[in-house]
Amino acid sequence: MSELPRWEVFKQDGPGKVHQAVGSVHAGDGQHALFTARSVFARRPAAVSLWVARADQIYALTKQELDAGKGLPQGGSGSFHIFGKKTNRRSMVLGDHLGTLDAGSPQDALDAARLQFGDELLVWWIVPDSALVRSVDSAETVESWFAPAKDKTYKQQSSYGVVGQHASAHKKAARGGDHD
Amino acid sequence: MTQIHTAPASVPAPAALLTETPEQLAAFEARIAAGDKIEPGDWMPAEYRRQLIRMISQHAHSEVVGMLPEGEWISYAPSLKRKLILMAKVQDEAGHGQYLYHAAETLGATREDMVDALLSGKAKYSSIFNYPTHSWADVGMIGWLVDGAAIKNQTMLAGCSYGPYSRAMVRICSEETFHHKQGKEMIVLYAQGTPQQREMAQDALNRWWWPSLMMLGPHDADSPNSGVLSRWGVKLKSNDEVRQEYMNEHVPELLEAGLTIPDADMHQDEQGNWKHGAIDWTEFWAVVKGERGLNKERLGARQQAHEGGAWVRDALDAYAARESGAKRA
Amino acid sequence: MTETALTRPILTEAVKLALIARFTALADDEMILSHRVAEWTGHAPLLEEDIALANIAQDELGHATLWLGLRAALDGSNADALAYHRDAAEFRNVPLTELPKGDWAVTMVRQYLFDAWEVLWLDAARQSSYVPLAEAATQALREEKFHLQHTALWVERLALGTPESTRRTQDALTQLWPYALGLGEPLPTEADAVAAGLLPDVADVQTRWQRLVRGHLEGVGLSFPTLSPLPYNRQQHTEHLVPLLADFQRVAREFPESRVW
Structure with a gap:
């Protein structure tokens, strides 16, 4: 058999925050991908919602590709989620959910997004709403899927903060310099 | 989790492809110099x-194989707290392998091909995981x-020029500090513990110091x-620079714990830099080449997991096909 | 966890022993199952599932320490001493949890049957008049609900996947079902505590559990075996527990004078 399909994962860290592209998982179907995404990307705080979409259903373009005149398909109207990468700053996510818009095609969605969200973005992802599988937005799901991670303090480095403090002070004094 | 080494002779010299123009290469290197991140879809030299x-x-293979030497100790952990911590730690190694495979997939490699390369022995992983845990x-x-x-x-790699690799590394670093600290906490405790614990900690240092x-x-x-x-902005510091940083950080702390390096x-x-004595590389290369250490056992375990799990992946595939067929009907 | 003024008066010695026995059984179930699940580490069929199983193993071990904490509040016992310095005959887990991890179908079917039981027992225990138990049940239930959704999803995919996965899943259910019924056996000492509203009535939980798991498993085409009684229970273990504990307790017992790890 060929490998299981790849699903891009979008995680929302808290109420009032936007979903961000955090990585991908291999899984059989959308529901399986959602549960897998929870295991992989929400085993530490914080999350309140996850979305997944098959990687091959996402339209991605970099600024360089756009500048070179590359475009997206013209057919297939619907609702599209726009994700964008804004800066080259060090980050563990590709980019943020910027908004949702209805358009006649992925290309139309991109054109509208460039007008609406600015033209300087470094990477664009256009995700058809029909491709998304989402975790349930309910207090019960947040409690059962995401909240318990906060109690797992043994996997937080801050639980081990005291160890070696004396030694690092000693090291700093010995070297008389700072360190990243 | 670590850097990989192949014997020098096996690395072919980089060669520019005929389709790559000097202008393209210059533009690419200008982007690197300006601190741009290269993203999937951007032009990049084939050699990059x-x-x-x-x-x-x-790196991904190293994380996955790296689960094995410590994973076997989950069963033997001497307290419930340590068992829990070690489960979380080895889980993170799987997670790190997962993030890294993702980064490589953005370059056009498939998970399947990468796993095949590991299992067939074609791809390397860090030889540190071929040392036994005693x-x-x-x-x-x-x-x-x-x-x-x-x-x-x-x-260092968190600042590298390739976007997906850099992001994976930022995520990994945020988790890896927990690994480092739980290990340090444990050893400091044992170094001040019962005579048996002290002896066990010193013996472990004796065996892991040079490999590290x-x-x-x-x-x-x-x-x-x-x-x-x-x-090309992938490796931002040299091996010896990184080694010096590592020495300066670890030597004072190990000495303070009461251990002998x-x-x-x-x-x-x-x-004030801590300088090590001459490194005996013969053992290192013997382990890299698989002449010593547990290379065969480590790969065997991964092969077994992969082959033993084939029917499970087939079942997922069949279920998904059936569901999408039902939806279309 | 401390006793409150409200709960203290109702704890007669007999009731206290019943609570201790139930907390021990719960802790041993979770601890032993967690150990078995963790044996997959590095060996799961998909890298992503290695991560998922490690979550389950950690959650179950976390719950074990929760129950041992409740026990400690009643008798001053030490969790690590109980885990590492009891012999097999003193363990009170159901034999279902000590069976070897088997293949992926055995692991998932066992986990599903166990999670379903736990969700329903915990749901009932939220009503306990013993406040520390009601609180612990509420806390553990959150994760167990996710486990149950996750393992229900897996069992469905395995049962309906390929002929091989269907066969393996049916074999797993046939093997495990008689052992799973052990979850529903009342502890010999707990009748008074149940009558007093301190502990759930396992007969009620058993009814709800059978309805739930039969509904789901028969719904995906599996059938339940006819039963012959097993010679095993929480007091009489299978031959698998002794070697499991030999691993579990190996380092702790090798260094008897080292009690701090």
């Missing part, structure tokens, strides 16, 4: 892509030394891939 796939997939204290010492050395590399220094790679003069990787020639220079 090839080197990244090699490096990232080998005692419970090895778990702590791996966390303190091996993960401590890995963090030095990972912190060697895992940071050959001396700069003998490091064949470094040139092109540093030119097994290097009679070790000393501090006038700038």
Whole structure:
């Protein structure tokens, strides 16, 4: 058999925050991908919602590709989620959910997004709403899927903060310099 | 979690493809110099892509194989707290492998091909994981030394020029500090514990000290891939620079814990840098080449997991096909 | 966890022993199952599932320490001493949890049957008049609900996947079902505590559990075996527990004078 399909994962860290592209998982179907995404990307705080979409259903373009005149398909109207990468700053996510818009095609969605969200973005992802599988937005799901991670303090480095403090002070004094 | 080494002779020299123009290369290198991140879809030299796939997939393999030497100790952990911590730690290694495979997949490699390359022995992984774990204290010492050395590399790679690799490394670094600290906490405790615990901690240090220094790679003069990787913003520091940082951080802390570093020639220079004695690389290369260590056992375990799990992946595939068929009907 | 003024008066010695027995059984179930699940580490069929199983193993071990904490509040016992310095005959887990991890179908079917039981027992225990138990049940239930959704999803995919996965899943259910019924056996000492509203009535939980798991498993085409009684229970273990504990307790017992790890 060929490998299981790849699903891009979008995680929302808290109420009032936007979903961000955090990585991908291999899984059989959308529901399986959602549960897998929870295991992989929400085993530490914080999350309140996850979305997944098959990687091959996402339209991605970099600024360089756009500048070179590359475009997206013209057919297939619907609702599209726009994700964008804004800066080259060090980050563990590709980019943020910027908004949702209805358009006649992925290309139309991109054109509208460039007008609406600015033209300087470094990477664009256009995700058809029909491709998304989402975790349930309910207090019960947040409690059962995401909240318990906060109690797992043994996997937080801050639980081990005291160890070696004396030694690092000693090291700093010995070297008389700072360190990243 | 670590850097990979292939014997120098096996690395072909980088060659520019005929389709790549000097203008393209110059524009690419200007972007690197300006601090841009290269993203999937952007133009990149074929050699940049090839080197990244090699490096990232080998990192991913190292994480996955790296689950094995410590994973077997989950069953034997001597307290419920340590059992829980070790489960979370080895889980993170799987997670790190997962993030890294993702990064390599953005370059056009498939998970399937990468796993095949690992299982067939074609791809390398860090030879540090071919050393056996003899005692419970090895778990702590791996966390303190091996993960401590890995963090030095990972912190550097978090600033690398390829976007997905950099992002994976930022995520990994945020988790890896826990690995380092839990190991250090454990060893400091044992170094001040019962005579048996002290002996176990010292024995673990004796066996892991030199391998951890060697895992940071050959001396700069003998490091064949470094040139092109540093030119293209992948490797931002040399092996010896990273090793020096590692020494300066770890030596004072190990000494303060009351342990003896097994290097009679070790000393501090006038700038306060801790200098190690001469490294005996013959054992390192023997382990890299699979002449020593547990290469066969490690790969065997992964092959068994992969083959034993084939029917499960087939079932997922069949279920998904059936569901999408039902939806279409 | 401390006793409150409200709960203290109702704890007669007999009731206290019943609570201790139930907390021990719960802790041993979770601890032993967690150990078995963790044996997959590095060996799961998909890298992503290695991560998922490690979550389950950690959650179950976390719950074990929760129950041992409740026990400690009643008798001052030490969790690590109970885990590492009891012999097999003193363990009170159901034999279902000590069986070897088997293949992926055995692991998932066992976990599903166990999670379903736990969700329903915990749901009932939230009503306990013993406040520390009601609180612990509420806390553990959150994760167990996710486990149950996750393992229900897996069992469905395995049962309906390929002929091989269907066969393996049916074999797993046939093997495990008689052992799973052990979850529903009342502890010999707990009748008074149940009558007093301190502990759930396992007969009620058993009814709800059978309805739930039969509904789901028969719904995906599996069938339940006819039963022959097993010679095993929480007091009489299978031959698998002794070697499991030999691993579990190996380092702790090798260094008897080292009690701090």
